[in-house]
Amino acid sequence: MAETTKIRFGFIGCAEIARKVSRAVALAPNAVLHAVGSRSLDKARAFAVANGFPAATKVYGSYEAVLDDPDVDVVYVPLPTLRWAVLAAGKKKHVMLEKPVALNVGEFDEIIAACESNGVQLMDCTMWMHHPRTSKMKEFLSDVNRFGQLKSIHSNFTLTASADFLENDIRVKPDLDALGALGDAGWYCLRAILWVANYELPKTVIALRSLVRNQFGVLLACGATLYWEDGKVGTFYCSFLANMTVDITALGTKGALHVHDFIVPYEEKEASFFAATESGYDEGVTKWVNKPSEHVIKTEIPQEALMVNEFARLVADIKFKNAKPEKKWPTISRKTQLVIDAVKASIDKGFEPVQIQE
Incomplete structure (x- = not known):
């Protein structure tokens, strides 16, 4: 080019x-x-x-x-x-x-x-959204014969931050990024939950009581439970104070999805997830039947470059073809922010339920 x-x-x-x-x-x-x-x-x-x-x-x-x-x-x-x-x-x-x-x-x-x-x-x-693994996982989640109806989603992103990070990073400064772990690690968890749920907003959010703040009141660890009117439930936990863990687990009536490195893959040029359908034990309860299978997706261009490529494509269409801006991405961002706001509101209200309204 x-x-x-x-x-x-x-x-x-x-x-x-x-x-x-x-x-x-x-x-x-x-x-x-x-x-x-x-x-x-x-x-x-x-x-x-x-x-x-x-x-x-x-x-x-x-x-x-x-x-x-x-x-x-x-x-x-x-x-x-x-x-x-x-x-x-x-x-x-x-x-x-x-x-x-x-x-x-x-x-x-x-x-x-x-x-x-x-x-x-x-x-x-949110770079992981642009990895080809993400679309492959969505294919499984959308397959009613393999995954069925969504029932539960859990996501967590934790990392052990250094002493310098906890003292000096903008994410722990109330006058810079006052949302702390919720706005950083929690953003990824909540985006993952919304992605699994096809961006259907939950009705109610209740923050978990097991939160940690620094001396300035900025969140270093927190979580919440999310409830949908049709009975779906989601949970997340994020922390700057626990070993690196980056998971999504989605449970359906027929199958389950597990991914253990969804934000940044273990390896730059390949990423995997586990999918299971109609799993169970054998007659003697000695082993699994229909064990989860690993699916490996390779890419020559890392996910962050794919993100830039997609954004540049949209901009080029506007610049050279008189296209209109794509509303999909700001809409997804706004929904993620709405849920973050609800989690924070529940915390501020003493862990009371908070209703989400668009």
Whole structure:
């Protein structure tokens, strides 16, 4: 693809996650790293060099300079998002947001409104959604003969954060990312639950009492139970204080799905999941009959590059084919934020049930 037809990405901020996304842009066939900006020109230069940005990349000493660059098509925002996402959209830049997309759904609605009024695409960076394994798992979940009717979903994302993380990371600072583990690890869990449930919102959310806060009141561990009107139930747990575990378990009337590395696969170029249908014990209860089978899906392009590729494709359609922005992705983000808001509200109300209303 010619350089002139590739979608040009501008980065504002040099957060750790931006390293991963910059590599993804470099690997995506339809995207190019065009600009990076930081509050310090030296920091932006060092980030560009350390992460192999092309020599032609523009390097700026402010975030505003990236937004003002007329050649930037997409702005990647790894910062606390409301201000910068709205400013980027106002400059007619398409917006890729890190998670959480906002501190509450009211803030996110402001971002959506800014993107819609300026005709720009919006997507959050939940990378695992773009791995080919995800679509293969959805095929199984949608098969009524193999999986049946969904009954229960459980997801967890835990990690043992370093002492430096727990002291200095923006995710533990009340004035930066006040949602803590809920907005970070919990985002992934709740997105997974909604994905399994075909994005049908639960009716009621009740936070678990076993939460942990830091000295500033920011959540370091929490969880909740989600209830649907048709009897489905979901649970999640997230923590910065437990060993790395990244799971989804979905139970149906006929089958079950298990995946143990859904956010980042154990290996970059292949990922697996386990599917079972009509499992049970043998007559003597000595072994399983119809054991779960492992399904391995390979990919030459890592999931984060596939995410960039999909976003750049949508932007190219808008830029070159006069297409309208795809509403699927901001709608999914908004539903995830709604459930996060409900979990937080249940915590704030002393673990009382909270009803979700769109």
